[in-house]
Amino acid sequence: MADVYKLEDQNVDVLRFLYVSQSSAKGRAEALENIQTALDSWLDGYGSPPNSGGAGILNGLDRRAFIQELVPDLLRLSLTCPLDEVRNKCKDILTEVKERGPGVKVPRALKCGPSRFIPASEIDPADTTNEDKQMVFIESFLQNNRLENLHQVMGYHPRYLEAFVKTQNYLLRDDGPLPFPYRHYIALMAAARHQCVYLVRLHAQEFLLQGGDAQWLRGLEYAPQKLRNLCEVNNILAHRPWLLNKNHIEKLTRGNDTWSLSEMMQALIIIAHFHSLCSFIMGCGLAPEIDQGGCTTRNASSSGDDESEDYSSDSSVGGEMNANQVLEEDSLESLMQRMKELTESTHEEEPTQEELLKRFELVENQSSEISVPTKEKTSKKEEVLRFVTNSDFTYNDFAKRAPGLDIPTFRIQDYSWEDHAFSLANRLYSDIGNLLDDRFNIAFNLTYYTMGDIRSVDTSAFRQAIWYYIHCMYGIRHDDYDYAQVNQLLERNLKTYIKTVCCFPERITKKDYEGVMKGFKHSEKVHVNMMITEARMQAELLYALRAVNHYMT
Numbered sequence: 001m002a003d004v005y006k007l008e009d010q011n012v013d014v015l016r017f018l019y020v021s022q023s024s025a026k027g028r029a030e031a032l033e034n035i036q037t038a039l040d041s042w043l044d045g046y047g048s049p050p051n052s053g054g055a056g057i058l059n060g061l062d063r064r065a066f067i068q069e070l071v072p073d074l075l076r077l078s079l080t081c082p083l084d085e086v087r088n089k090c091k092d093i094l095t096e097v098k099e100r101g102p103g104v105k106v107p108r109a110l111k112c113g114p115s116r117f118i119p120a121s122e123i124d125p126a127d128t129t130n131e132d133k134q135m136v137f138i139e140s141f142l143q144n145n146r147l148e149n150l151h152q153v154m155g156y157h158p159r160y161l162e163a164f165v166k167t168q169n170y171l172l173r174d175d176g177p178l179p180f181p182y183r184h185y186i187a188l189m190a191a192a193r194h195q196c197v198y199l200v201r202l203h204a205q206e207f208l209l210q211g212g213d214a215q216w217l218r219g220l221e222y223a224p225q226k227l228r229n230l231c232e233v234n235n236i237l238a239h240r241p242w243l244l245n246k247n248h249i250e251k252l253t254r255g256n257d258t259w260s261l262s263e264m265m266q267a268l269i270i271i272a273h274f275h276s277l278c279s280f281i282m283g284c285g286l287a288p289e290i291d292q293g294g295c296t297t298r299n300a301s302s303s304g305d306d307e308s309e310d311y312s313s314d315s316s317v318g319g320e321m322n323a324n325q326v327l328e329e330d331s332l333e334s335l336m337q338r339m340k341e342l343t344e345s346t347h348e349e350e351p352t353q354e355e356l357l358k359r360f361e362l363v364e365n366q367s368s369e370i371s372v373p374t375k376e377k378t379s380k381k382e383e384v385l386r387f388v389t390n391s392d393f394t395y396n397d398f399a400k401r402a403p404g405l406d407i408p409t410f411r412i413q414d415y416s417w418e419d420h421a422f423s424l425a426n427r428l429y430s431d432i433g434n435l436l437d438d439r440f441n442i443a444f445n446l447t448y449y450t451m452g453d454i455r456s457v458d459t460s461a462f463r464q465a466i467w468y469y470i471h472c473m474y475g476i477r478h479d480d481y482d483y484a485q486v487n488q489l490l491e492r493n494l495k496t497y498i499k500t501v502c503c504f505p506e507r508i509t510k511k512d513y514e515g516v517m518k519g520f521k522h523s524e525k526v527h528v529n530m531m532i533t534e535a536r537m538q539a540e541l542l543y544a545l546r547a548v549n550h551y552m553t
């Protein structure tokens, strides 16, 4: 199996890219002809691959057939021929394309690697020697015919990656109430809320592969009313989930173009999944996939500096720290010290319920005073805006919600994931509750007992503080938690970072990523981003499912 995996060689990606993305019809036809000739003569040497229908395996310009049949065929073939041979063949094909198709530009991958924030050398490659990771990578590759940058970076935490991939496959590819193109369209509507070009492009592509109507990709007004009806819920959940109530749910399930309860449940979960995934993607500075902006047709020699390539879309290259941010970043040692003090002070008298409430409110109010970087680093793109309604609607601090609306704090003892939301989700869309439960548990509990270079540390207080702080920003209170810990463990700069990744991921810059959590390893920063992603997802789902529950009872 290990060898199969190495097919994630950039040459194979480039071939796929050539196949799917030659924009001019002529260039595309020429590229295809060349790839076909080269591939055919190559395959001749090995006999016809299974299920390929004979020699002309690239007959027909069906890209889906290419991705779904050819690439697995290549995978299968690679079992029987040595890796180097496969690589060389790929290179030959590219050279041949270059030589025989004058005017056809042959793209190559940019060298920056899967993330713009993390040096490629710090990220495990596709053919990692870590066995657990390797298994999940293979799984992901077989599902997607590529190892997405997203999965490669998540690979820092293989257990989490595994749970994540399972849920995402279930949501998008398994049996379920929603038609497949719908699922991807909803995914891109959700991702567009944060201008996440990475996801919008990925799911626009998937949407077409699933037989979706290309017209819909021109913008929301070309999509069916039923999908457009989701906009309001999508907007609210993305930015101010506390505003969601049973009337919104009722609107979706009554009248024309209605959603069945189970369809709606799948839609709501896809929405929350993709909102929060934007946080991960932008928080980790993921680079676009090779066929979606992550390549160049310039000569390697002429530029010399791949990294500076214009990513054309994603936000967040460069950018200044916000003036209100507290600049001094505290050290790992002082964080360790504060964690220690916390454990030592447990013999203090138990604070009263009133005192606990006060502490929660203090954190909530302080959070609303934290200003995040104020504007996006690039202007919003038409490519994304066409899937957005009401683009000025963004996160607004819970503490500053309109008093007239009378929205109380969400008390977790009244409605929690474990006791309430979990079973409702399972009931309306079987198994999803279990899958999400796994994800939340891993995200909440995962630890390696390390902090930077320090070993054997109990990091639970720090990790809890992150999780509960995020819920606090969404007005969710865990009444048995002492929010004083949030202030003891999360210094202001880190709070700003968390708030930005969580609520305004489109504004995160490389500088922000580098300027925070000094002394932490990249895997730990990714760990924090992963917790932000999951805590946010849970917060959204709590509001969504509570509203569904109110509607049903």
Ligand SMILES: CC(C)C[C@H](N)C(=O)O
Pocket: 446, 447, 448, 449, 450, 451, 452, 459, 460, 524, 525, 527, 528
């Ligand atoms: C987020 C990190 C500080 C987590 C830490 N490395 C742990 O293993 O728990």
